[in-house]
Amino acid sequence: MQARYIAIKSAILDKIESGDMSPNQQVPSENQLALQFNVSRMTARRALTELVDEGILMRSQGLGTYVSDHRPMSSMLEIRSIHDEIIHRGHHYNNQVLCQQRIVASPQQSTQLGVAAQAEIFHTRIVHLEAGFPIQLEDRIVNPRWAPEYLAQDFNQITANQYLSQVAPLTQADHIVEAVLPEQQVADTLQIQISDPCLVIARRTFSAKGIVSFARLFHPGHRYRIGGHLEFTPKG
Amino acid sequence: MQARYIAIKSAILDKIESGDMSPNQQVPSENQLALQFNVSRMTARRALTELVDEGILMRSQGLGTYVSDHRPMSSMLEIRSIHDEIIHRGHHYNNQVLCQQRIVASPQQSTQLGVAAQAEIFHTRIVHLEAGFPIQLEDRIVNPRWAPEYLAQDFNQITANQYLSQVAPLTQADHIVEAVLPEQQVADTLQIQISDPCLVIARRTFSAKGIVSFARLFHPGHRYRIGGHLEFTPKG
DNA sequence: GTATCTTACTTGTATATACAAGTATGTACA
């Protein structure tokens, strides 16, 4: 049997995700929820409290509880897909799939994915364009074990990250950020010079079972910045 | 009047920080705390619950509550001082203070700190060396209102971030990461060429009252990487 | 000796209740 406060959380989350409730809209008060779900106020309150802690809702004394306006931002680096990022800036988005194939892992790649040497893996190379300008080159290898249908996807319809989240719920991610000078091929794709610095984000995503994919995201240094936000937990 | 559950949290935190309680050690049970502090079990429980949420404690049903072993890692980018980072890698650390002065804020600087135009602010420029090689150039401006004694510090004894945390408990931080080519002066200080890419982290730190400082941290791209880790919160 | 049951803890969920405190909106009064 599921705890009752979880049912209330789910109900609220459903309404938010279905668009039934929008950001900055007020959710029912603790007393109203208690009536609706036939629980005590403290149980309804617990549901709200946890949603506030998760950043889904905002509360203030005397005013009420409201849907938060920036749900996906939970940790420092918003794991926002480049697609969403570009659309959010009000620009036109499109991409070109440069490469979408099954390959035999090189020693380095097998290490990165945690698979056997010379195992078969998937490899995609997609350039993302913002208002016609290349803004990110995504070079990604994927473990076929956790996403067997990966190659069959149309990445104009769905981003790689979105698809992977669906088939193998991601639980963790590692990031390494560095500044490098691009190789000729990368520079050509991004339409920059090989003397222009690149911001490279190397990201490994994990599901509960293992490493799902390893992606290197190349950005033109002069055209891209990572923005992040971090809250310290007050200790007193 | 301070809430009682906060007093309990503080008492536990104090014991942990003073070394009185060490990781993996069991903390008193909810009932014991209730007796000790003369509160109801639910109030003691709240203190423990929040400390668990903050990652300070771990709990499991039937067993008890224990001090967690990895307190500082809370968010994606560990805000580890460059000093700790170098020491952790087992290398020798030292620094050179290039500049430590009171200046009149430029328009850009007054915006970055959120102070009036031409207000007096503090400016420091410190290069951090790992095993003799420059690894970070820290260019920092500080709002004197929140840290009036900032200039009097000896930054060989304490890092700027450590000092600022003490005098004005930091609650938030913004980060922007980008890849740039350094100016001549920066390149000279870091002992790199102006054609070598630099990783720049711009960080604004906030206390409850306002912006405390704005720092730009320049790293030689080929000698430094940012490592990060992120956990997704399951939504069920 | 080994397996099972009992007991005594622990945390987890849930309720009913009470009062404190912040916010907005009314209404009465000057």
Next chain:
DNA sequence: TGTACATACTTGTATATACAAGTAAGATAC
């Protein structure tokens, strides 16, 4: 008109209580 107060909400804190459920260790039966 405008200020002050009363009211009716909201969330915040705190208590006492009850039972569920997980864990460990000791007692018991075989």
